[in-house]
Amino acid sequence: MDTPVLVLFAVGLVLLGFEVIVPGAVLGVIGGLFLLGGVIVAFVQHGSPGGLLALAVAVVAVIALLYFEFRILPRTRIGKRMFLKAEIAGTSQPALALDADVKGKVALAVTALSPTGLVEVEGRRYEARCDTGFAEIGAHLRVVRVESFQLVVMAELPV
Secondary structure (H helix, E strand, O other): OOHHHHHHHHHHHHHHHHOOOOOOOHHHHHHHHHHHHHHHHHHHHHHHHHHHHHHHHHHHHHHHHHHHHHHHHHHOHHHHHHOOOOOOOOOOOOOOOOHHHHOOOEEEEOOOEOOEEEEEEOOEEEEEEEOOOOEOOOOEEEEEEEEOOEEEEEEOOOO
């Protein structure tokens, strides 16, 4: 292999390596295109034997790079600072309720419902819509049904 092929391979592998640090697939795609360009140049300049050799080298180099990035690098001191260790247990959305689980239960308004907001049923928060129009924070409501991923609640009558 000659200089243009080696330069294209080197740039492609460096860009693929940076893909771990700067996620988003842009550097990975550009790096892959550089590697593909190196293989094409090898085919044009050296024919089938040179092109196939370049293709084999590119595949082995990418496999070696991926092995290094995901097996070896996370165990190094630098890698331990780069990669996340903790998992986030929560979710960005409130839990979905099943009709049978919450229907007829008492809900506490966590936010004002005008007509939608958050309610708490048995310690879990849900998105809710108030059929009676408006409910203040702290109001006791009755869950009527589950509709379109929200609880439908009504103001409880005072006893």
